[in-house]
Amino acid sequence: MKIEELLKDLDPVTIIEFKNYILDNLSKLCSTKNSNSKIITKFRKEENTCKKCGCKLYKNGRTTSGIQKYICSNCKATYSETTNTIINHSKLSFEIWKNVIDNLINGFSLRRIAEENEISLLTSFRLRHKVLYALKHFIEDINLTGEIQSDEKYFSINLKGTKPKKMPRYSKKRTSTNSPYRGISHHKICVVSSIDENDNLLLKIVGLGRCTTDMLKNSLGQKINKAKSITTDSASAYQEFCKKNNLILNAIPSGFHSKDIYNISEINGIHSQLETWLSKFRGVSTRHLQEYLDWFVYIFTMKKRFMLNKIKTESYSNIIINNNYIKANDIFISKMPIDLNIAYAEYHYQS
Ligand SMILES: [Zn+2]
Numbered sequence: 001m002k003i004e005e006l007l008k009d010l011d012p013v014t015i016i017e018f019k020n021y022i023l024d025n026l027s028k029l030c031s032t033k034n035s036n037s038k039i040i041t042k043f044r045k046e047e048n049t050c051k052k053c054g055c056k057l058y059k060n061g062r063t064t065s066g067i068q069k070y071i072c073s074n075c076k077a078t079y080s081e082t083t084n085t086i087i088n089h090s091k092l093s094f095e096i097w098k099n100v101i102d103n104l105i106n107g108f109s110l111r112r113i114a115e116e117n118e119i120s121l122l123t124s125f126r127l128r129h130k131v132l133y134a135l136k137h138f139i140e141d142i143n144l145t146g147e148i149q150s151d152e153k154y155f156s157i158n159l160k161g162t163k164p165k166k167m168p169r170y171s172k173k174r175t176s177t178n179s180p181y182r183g184i185s186h187h188k189i190c191v192v193s194s195i196d197e198n199d200n201l202l203l204k205i206v207g208l209g210r211c212t213t214d215m216l217k218n219s220l221g222q223k224i225n226k227a228k229s230i231t232t233d234s235a236s237a238y239q240e241f242c243k244k245n246n247l248i249l250n251a252i253p254s255g256f257h258s259k260d261i262y263n264i265s266e267i268n269g270i271h272s273q274l275e276t277w278l279s280k281f282r283g284v285s286t287r288h289l290q291e292y293l294d295w296f297v298y299i300f301t302m303k304k305r306f307m308l309n310k311i312k313t314e315s316y317s318n319i320i321i322n323n324n325y326i327k328a329n330d331i332f333i334s335k336m337p338i339d340l341n342i343a344y345a346e347y348h349y350q351s
Contacts, residue, residue, distance in 0.1 A: 191205050
């Protein structure tokens with residue numbers, strides 16, 4: 001139902017009363033027991049089908065808290081409106097979810113999110129990871145077309161949250177970068193960063209050490225769709241990649257900022273934005289780095305697509321819809337995106 005439709009026959013006095021009522025009761029109205037399932041009913045994009053046999057689902061009453069239930073016409077499996085969504089098994093109201101999403105868009109720390117919403121630090125941690133996980137689908141749908149600028153960004157390995165006995169044993173001689181190697185080595189994580197002419201952005205962890213053609217194939221290679229050219233200043237890995245993908249390579253010679261009309265100022269600008277943004281989190285553990293990169297891409301993309309005041313409401317539907325469910329336990333066992341046995345081979349490390 002359109003809000004304009006709802007209000008069109010009301011007189012101005014009633015509209016003002018309506019507005020005041022909404023403002024006075026906003027919190028209550030957004031925190032009813034079925035507030036989350038109402039959101040899903042409104043925003044669900046795909047048709048609701050059975051996960052077991054693919055058949056159509058029919059409405060099958062409601063739970064005591066008012067959540068719509070469904071039954072499969074064929075195998076009789078039952079589902080609820082929240083099955084497989086981020087809010088499955090969540091006792092928190094939409095109001096809390098909404099606030100946490102707002103807080104994350106504003107870049108609040110875990111501690112502040114916990115305080116603002118009167119939840120524990122652990123819940124705050126879980127919610128953040130659930131929200132970041134929910135964006136996977138959004139990020140997966142981003143493809144790069146036309147003219148692309150590409151570069152790499154290297155990160156130090158950060159083992160924050162790793163148990164002391166699992167730490168590699170170089171920590172006695174800690175340097176500022178946590179690694180005895182200078183520059184790019186197998187102690188650095190390579191992130192391929194590319195942006196196309198329509199501001200579609202890719203930030204993907206590809207492995208350890210200097211970027212190779214294989215790393216490009218497994219990241220950028222999966223994302224290009226009707227791409228024409230790649231401009232980069234780190235040409236060696238791109239030569240073979242561009243040849244195989246029929247792309248024009250505009251290599252900027254080292255020491256130069258541009259070649260003819262081509263430059264990589266866009267991607268360089270993103271690198272500095274990313275650095276500033278990540279520094280707010282005071283050290284992101286490597287285990288969760290990709291989630292933070294996804295979160296950066298998400299906010300970047302939303303800012304390009306929507307006016308600032310629309311980003312938050314759009315985000316509620318992006319995050320609280322289909323197939324975004326992750327078990328709390330799976331957050332804690334999320335895999336390292338790089339192989340620590342290779343990174344720390346010289347320490348005879350075994351993860
Ligand atoms: Zn079925």
